[in-house]
Amino acid sequence: MTVAVVSLKYESARTGRQTLVYDADGYHLVRFPYEADEESYDPWGMHDPAGGGGSSTYPDARSGLIWPSHDGWGTLSALVFWGPDDRATEYRARFVRDPLNVAGGYDSTATTDISPTGGGQYRSYTWQMFVHPGTPVGLKVSARSGGSLVKPPITLAEFKLAIQTDVITP
Template sequence: MSVAVCSLKWDEATAPTQKITYDADGYHLVRFPYTADCESYDPWGMHEPASGGTLASKYPDARSGLIWPSHAGWGVVSALVFWEADDDALEYRARFVRDPLRLTPDGYDSTATTDMAPTRGGQYRSYMWQMFVTPGVPIGFKVSARGAGDVKLATPITLAEFKLAIHTDVLTPV
């Protein structure tokens, strides 16, 4: 079975700190640089600055948070995020989203939303989900740190990874 892979990484040491800003859905779209300096792997060109617009995207604009599937198939998405310790945070959430910026007629489609209570110290979480993916419909990884009364906090993240593995030979019954 053939697999097309895109693996993105961001950390404080290799790219400027991400300012946590929340979209209308109450989540921050995690951004990734367009360089291989962060252990990124993208031989299929699924994280290209030209994708999704007339002008090239530049990290850390919102489009730098997108993976554009190169093939149709069964996608396995995974992500990792580290948050700094925040005594005000009562909940951490994450989700995978098809078309998080509403750039296609398909529109915003979130899936695999997860929420967790904090543990002591920093928060270190990994996530995985599987879904069909299609070229032309980007995928993003969104996070949120929330305090009392569902207040969205600007809790900094210190590391993030986002990966897509597309199984291109999905069988159908005959």
């Protein structure tokens, strides 16, 4: 099996606090630095500041995009650690094809909604779908309280895509 992989990491202790900017859909596109650390991995150039023919500088919105290098079956996975916020009554996440509408249209999938636990708010997410070069994917998150958006800090986020490039057809 041939697999192309990208693994991104944001850590507030290294790159500073990420200000949540909620888009019209009520979600924040999580941004990831372009400078690799020991846990980031991008040999296929799927998190390139010039991805999709654009131009980007972290922490602009385009720094939240992964541009798949191949057509194939993609396994998306993410990890989000939220900082404390006593107001938040739910945390949401979703994977989105074309979250900035630069390649034909926003298409969200795998929206997850969960109530806070008594301890820290640490969440992991996984979804599988077909991915294509030219159509970026992103991780969007939201925290809410009684319908209102709140902005607890994200202290750690990881976003990964593994593309199986040898999907067979019958």
